[in-house]
Amino acid sequence: MTRELYIGLMSGTSMDSIDAVLVEFDDDACTIMQTHSDPWPDELLRRLRQCIEQADRVDIAEIGRLHHELGRAFADAALGLLGAAHVPPPAVTAIGSHGQTVLHAPDGRAPCSIQLGDPGTIAVETAITVVADFRNADIALGGQGAPLVPAFHRWAFGHEEEDRAIVNIGGIANVTILHADGRTTGYDTGPGNTLLNGWIARQQGRSFDAAGAWAATGRVNGALLGAMAADPYFSRPPPKSTGLELFNATWLDRHIASLPAAAPPEDVQATLSELTALQIANALCALPGLQQLAVCGGGAANHDLMSRLHLMLPHCRILTTTDWGIDPAWVEAVAFAWLARQRIHAQPSNLPSVTGAAASVSLGGVYLPPVRHR
Ligand SMILES: Nc1ncnc2c1ncn2[C@@H]1O[C@H](COP(=O)(O)OP(=O)(O)OP(=O)(O)O)[C@@H](O)[C@H]1O
Numbered sequence: 001m002t003r004e005l006y007i008g009l010m011s012g013t014s015m016d017s018i019d020a021v022l023v024e025f026d027d028d029a030c031t032i033m034q035t036h037s038d039p040w041p042d043e044l045l046r047r048l049r050q051c052i053e054q055a056d057r058v059d060i061a062e063i064g065r066l067h068h069e070l071g072r073a074f075a076d077a078a079l080g081l082l083g084a085a086h087v088p089p090p091a092v093t094a095i096g097s098h099g100q101t102v103l104h105a106p107d108g109r110a111p112c113s114i115q116l117g118d119p120g121t122i123a124v125e126t127a128i129t130v131v132a133d134f135r136n137a138d139i140a141l142g143g144q145g146a147p148l149v150p151a152f153h154r155w156a157f158g159h160e161e162e163d164r165a166i167v168n169i170g171g172i173a174n175v176t177i178l179h180a181d182g183r184t185t186g187y188d189t190g191p192g193n194t195l196l197n198g199w200i201a202r203q204q205g206r207s208f209d210a211a212g213a214w215a216a217t218g219r220v221n222g223a224l225l226g227a228m229a230a231d232p233y234f235s236r237p238p239p240k241s242t243g244l245e246l247f248n249a250t251w252l253d254r255h256i257a258s259l260p261a262a263a264p265p266e267d268v269q270a271t272l273s274e275l276t277a278l279q280i281a282n283a284l285c286a287l288p289g290l291q292q293l294a295v296c297g298g299g300a301a302n303h304d305l306m307s308r309l310h311l312m313l314p315h316c317r318i319l320t321t322t323d324w325g326i327d328p329a330w331v332e333a334v335a336f337a338w339l340a341r342q343r344i345h346a347q348p349s350n351l352p353s354v355t356g357a358a359a360s361v362s363l364g365g366v367y368l369p370p371v372r373h374r
């Protein structure tokens with residue numbers, strides 16, 4: 001393969017921003033050329049949250065409108081990125097657009113995962129080929145459709161002499177284990193930042209707990225931790241993936257209501273931080289010889305969460321992916337640029353050992369920019 005430019009567009013379950021990254025790939029390495037972040041407009045964010053939180057009442061026409069409007073917002077982020085980089089659209093081979101997940105339901109008789117942000121609109125607005133809908137082919141093959149980033153982690157961070165682990169702490173946290181023998185395993189461990197964000201928003205009107213400073217003032221409530229950690233998701237064997245359908249305010253309120261005595265709000269925050277760290281540590285305890293764990297995602301900036309991880313994994317060096325060459329804030333967006341590249345070159349991009357799919361395939365639908373006829 002020759003050198004090529006791709007764009008990765010990502011907005012995760014935290015819905016904190018649209019992340020856009022311009023990446024140059026050659027055969028076995030990638031370089032971030034430019035990054036760009038757009039906040040979600042307040043009104044769009046309100047409607048998105050309503051769509052997710054009141055999924056059983058949402059109007060199909062509203063879903064259509066959101067699909068289009070999010071497509072425009074993703075296209076604007078891509079164009080803002082290219083403007084900042086002074087790179088013209090024809091120089092880019094393709095955009096990998098994850099979309100905004102509004103439903104992730106990979107289990108049951110009619111499994112599906114729905115991301116909004118119309119790729120056709122992005123292709124029209126940018127005049128660049130778009131690869132999108134990365135999850136549903138894996139789901140159709142019996143897989144979870146998630147997590148999808150471990151294949152990229154193997155490509156970018158794999159090392160033949162030692163086991164390595166990566167944890168992405170976004171809205172949901174997911175762990176990848178790159179075994180020295182070449183196997184790759186991993187799964188969603190459970191909540192990352194989503195419950196922490198939701199609780200501080202309700203208690204203090206802030207969108208996140210900067211550096212985990214508020215959580216650090218609280219004490220872990222053993223009863224609450226025990227009740228939350230008993231959720232069957234945590235003991236279910238992989239492959240598994242999850243989302244806001246399970247780990248949401250209703251889930252947290254149910255556990256708080258079951259407590260024998262009220263817990264101060266900062267103790268709830270500390271307990272949520274402990275829960276996130278505990279489930280990540282549990283995913284790694286089967287590897288007592290693990291020496292290096294690299295953290296990425298916004299949770300890497302949460303010092304309270306990081307210090308809990310240090311305490312739970314005393315024999316493991318805890319790094320961020322910066323130490324392995326990629327800024328933790330951009331790993332997910334770079335991964336979707338890589339997934340687009342795999343699709344364009346018809347290379348496999350899911351890992352059955354992670355998702356449980358029956359086959360390894362090239363994921364994503366390809367949307368070519370329209371050819372204009374006079
Ligand atoms: N300085 C910080 N201190 C504490 N938490 C932070 C800080 N910066 C970011 N975060 C947390 O990280 C979150 C954003 O992380 P990220 O963008 O990786 O998640 P995401 O968009 O949900 O991605 P995904 O779920 O796909 O991994 C914020 O909502 C916030 O909770």
Ligand SMILES: [Mg+2]
Nearest residue numbers: 012014016017
């Ligand atoms: Mg984000």
